[in-house]
Amino acid sequence: MKKNGVFNSQIAGVIADMGHFDTLSIGDAGMPVPPGTKKIDLAVTKGMPSFMAVLQNVLSELQIQRVFLAEEIKTNNPALLKQIQNLIDVEIVFIPHEQMKKDLGTTKAFIRTGEMTSYANIILESGVIF
Template sequence: MKKAGILNRHLSGALAELGHGDGVLVCDAGMPIPDGPRVVDLAFRAGVPSFAEVLDGLLAELVVEGATAAREVRAANPAAAALLDDRFPELGLVSHDELKARSAGARLVVRTGEARPYANVLLRCGVFF
């Protein structure tokens, strides 16, 4: 048994399969999940686990070279916008519809229990060397 890091076996295994350039969508409970990507659904109850908890757990284990979010997050969810700006100084912003379209190309979707709007980000994996 692992003693640290992400303990969820489905998520840990899915992360180990990612490579350079792969997309990972971290999303709130309301985001439509496209057909195609592998999905690890962590949602338990409204707000549990939070977008911030899951994002920070993923960032502790992944190399991320880029991130894209919906520009609507700025007005609709200032807390999520501040979190994203803090974690990603060069955050790319697109319309929510464009983010949904791009998420179809993700390799992995991680659904949180977040119940505030636009708490979604599409991560692009990098390499550690």
């Protein structure tokens, strides 16, 4: 058994399979996932697990170089935006929410959380450790 990090075997497998520039998405319970995109459903009930808890866990193992957030998070969920900004130290690219929904079609997987707040979605772009 692993001692720490990502215990979910599906998420751990996706992280292990990531290459430079590959993307992985984490989002709220309401985000529509395109057909063909692997969905890892962690939602248990409203708010569990939270978006931030899952993001923190994934970042404990995944090297990122850039993230994508919906432009709408700035006005519709500024508290969550601040939490994300405090957690990461890479470039944040803001894109329209409609574009984010389309971009989910090219991610390795979408991790669905129990989050129930607006625009709690992120696309993580994998970096390299060397």
